[in-house]
Amino acid sequence: MVKVLLFQKDYTDRLFDRYFILADGTLRETHPTELAKDDAHFICHDYWLIARSLFRSAGALPQSVLDLEDYRVSTCGFRDERRRREQVDISRSLAGIGPRQDVLKRYVAIFNRTEPLDLAVYEEVGSAMLAHWQTLEAAAIRTGEAARYSKLEQPVSKYLIESAVEGIAIDQVRLRQHKKNIEHEYYMALKQFSTKYSLPIEVPSDEDVIEYLTPLGFDFTDVNVDYVIEFVPSEFGADLKSLKKLANSRQLLSAIPFSQQRIHPIVDCFGSVTSRIYFKDPSLQNLAKRHRDIVCADAGKVLSYVDYDQYEVGIMAALSEDPVLLALYSEGDLYQKVSESLFCSATMRKQAKRLFLSYAYGMNFKSLIDAAVAFGAQRSAARAFFRSFSIFENWKLQVCQKFKDEGRIGTSFGNYLNRVRDGDLSPSEKRSAVSQVVQGTASLIFKKALLRLSDDSALELKIPMHDAALVQHSPEYDSKNLVRAFSEVMSEHFSHRIVGKASLDLYAPPAV
Template sequence: MKKYILMCIESQWYSLNLEDFESFEANNSLRFRSTDRLITFQASDLIRELYSRNPKVNLPIIIDLESFDKQMSQEGKEFREYKNWKVLNFLKHHQIIDSGFELNFDNFKLVLQHLAVLYLKLIENDVSEKNRFENVEITINKLIHERQIKGVRINKEIAEKKCVEIDKEIYRIKNILQLQYNIFAPENEKQQKTYLNSKGYTIFESLLYTFKTRRNDDLICEYFYDLLRNKQDLESLLYIISRWGGEQRTYPRYLGFGTITSRIILREPSLQNLRKVNRDVIVPDLGMKLLYIDYSQFEAGILASLSDDENMIALYNSDIYKDLAKSVLGDESKRDDAKIIFYRYMYGDKSLDLQAKSYFHKFRKLENYRKSIALEIFQNKKIGTLNGNFRCPKDDDEEIIWSLSHKIQATASLIYKNALLQVYNNFFRGVEFLIPMHDGTLYQINEIEYDKIRKEIENIYIEEFKKACPKINPRVRSNELFQ
């Protein structure tokens, strides 16, 4: 196994051998063994290039530096001055180059050397993260990059029709916000933050998620949420119908460690963020049927098991979210609204009303567990799972409101990835991974063996949940429709 840092400049690929920094060369042949490790910040370009040269290529291990940085640095967005990940920002943040450095033909060998040094430093930064990287993330990379080469089949006619409908809906929402509420630039992020601040709403996770949590009791938040979701879908659908790949397929960029909690993220297009009403643009290949499988009450079940709270465990066996909806909202049919309350509690949102706070206080072991998590991050200066995926607070953080959320969501990501790997390792034929979701997966399965394989996949997902959370009896749902 050899390791190389790769970079492409003006259609020319260059490689640097990590075992010999003087072994730097133009590498237009791009001939590597399947066991080699190729480290790059241009993973999608490299995958496309390898595939275009040989459609039957057995991909080497490709390590995306953006995902690698998220895992090994153990830092949330609060540590970064920049919003979007760029390679020079990456080097500047880690104090490898200064703020005045500019990439050019005279110094790109030096950039590759800097990346090599930083890669070798970060891989040894934490032994648990290194073990997770080798035992989980490397194979996840192989899984997602194989899918990136194959792409996902789509119905272009449906996509084009939906683009027209969504564009009209965006125009309608903007008109309402502008003409009825005097919000003249509703698409402007600063305008959105200004509104939330004016109402005293805490921004957590993201603007979109904050609008989602407030949309039921604030009509303007509902409009903002619908505006952002429609814009998100429109962007994805436009990518589907306009990017390379022909009439029948789209080729998203897959990031194996896309968030600080290690969720797999799709970009360009972001198929996993499509609203249910627009997911019918995705269709199976000939001879295959779709299978969408997801966990029931995923985070709630994890929290119940890890806290060992008997009352919450008992509720998981019925429905925690329905009980929360009935107790706090007075209507168990408002289950989706109750899930938002649950996530706000988990994230440490102090603006929950008294009734919601009282609901969670009745779970005594849960409250003790929350306190133990706060103590753990205070003492250890990090929080994570039994298999890495740590997140560290800033030195000046007085209170870490996100510690419980990170513990639960990072555990969820690990359970989910282990289930992906078990399916991948057990089904070499007849099952194809398509799209990862937060708590579920879209597969396509050979029609002939569909029912048999469907049941086996369900069992794998249940078993992986049970391994991490033995106090509950996990449940999964599967469907032939992606919804």
């Protein structure tokens, strides 16, 4: 049965929240314990605001909750809707559906406790929420997105939210240590970057980056700064990435008070158009590796970090069925093989990985070869190597042609990206098409892996990354089970055309 869940948030965090259910046209007040026992499918908005309060009050969460805005954004297929998500509240979502503007305005005021409760207003808004869900559901079924949301996105979201409300333990000693040192580390790095590149002592804006790199021959036509920094090899880009990572760590560490022994991040299960998971407030995934040791296990527990190996390359090999790429992936460390092919040495794996991913996501061929030569490769060897993936190239062309012909591109289980213009694809659209298939598939497999972990009651998920997960378990638990689960999920997804690879890794450097 579908019911609408409405609430008034207690912003004092003293659990004075009030909850209401609209079912069969009747609105009534309820309690978290009743919600936790109810097997109804609840329609809600801003669920992140009350998930922890519900858990603290009842010791459990409702079995099934659909956040309207999450559902809309994750099934609509438009990149800009994801970007505008933070600007859209429930009153904007419901505008034109039923309630008058003055009713919506009153609802927001009551919701924020600046006006007294009026059940008639809540009932009218709840009815509009139900109608809005029915419209979204019909659209998601029509576009082939409903099954993915109900069978994958929603169960994963529940698992992640349950993990977040349980909380993540923080090592107060290491937090204090890092907070003490981070300002000095950051400003020294900022000063060194400024001196090295003759720039102001601040993290450069996108405009600053374009102004600096364009005279050096970098082309920003139809690409954004993030793409150039990520995929176009340059010392400047590598230094800027390091500086930005340090700046993110500084911001995150400063936001965690010394008194906080556990943190409860907000889960964004559809944090990008490719369905990547993000934790927010704090955004733990942005912590530099050397600062990650602030996260610690609960008493009597240990942490393990399981990581997919050569994840995106394995996906590209399986999807394209390129025999050269499949062989490189199956024979061992692909990036080491690339390093040996380009540089006659296995020691340049990091540069080889960057070059290969630059190639895979559509860097101009001449620029790619020039970048390889700048790293020390022979031009003829670089050309021969990157021209050996003819089947993969044909697959990319087919993906782009499908995007152009059908106006959308996605994975084997939905998650479509829609075009917003007609005509030939721009270089940016070509890259987006390939990225949507590859990285969208990566998100799909990773979420399947998380669901596999959720079946093991001995495990507690702590932090999901892009292709890895930090989990907590007893010291007696065999952590090889994690590797087996991750590997099997990837192998099964591709019907064993490839063998998925995963390994245990260090989440943070060993404590000194």
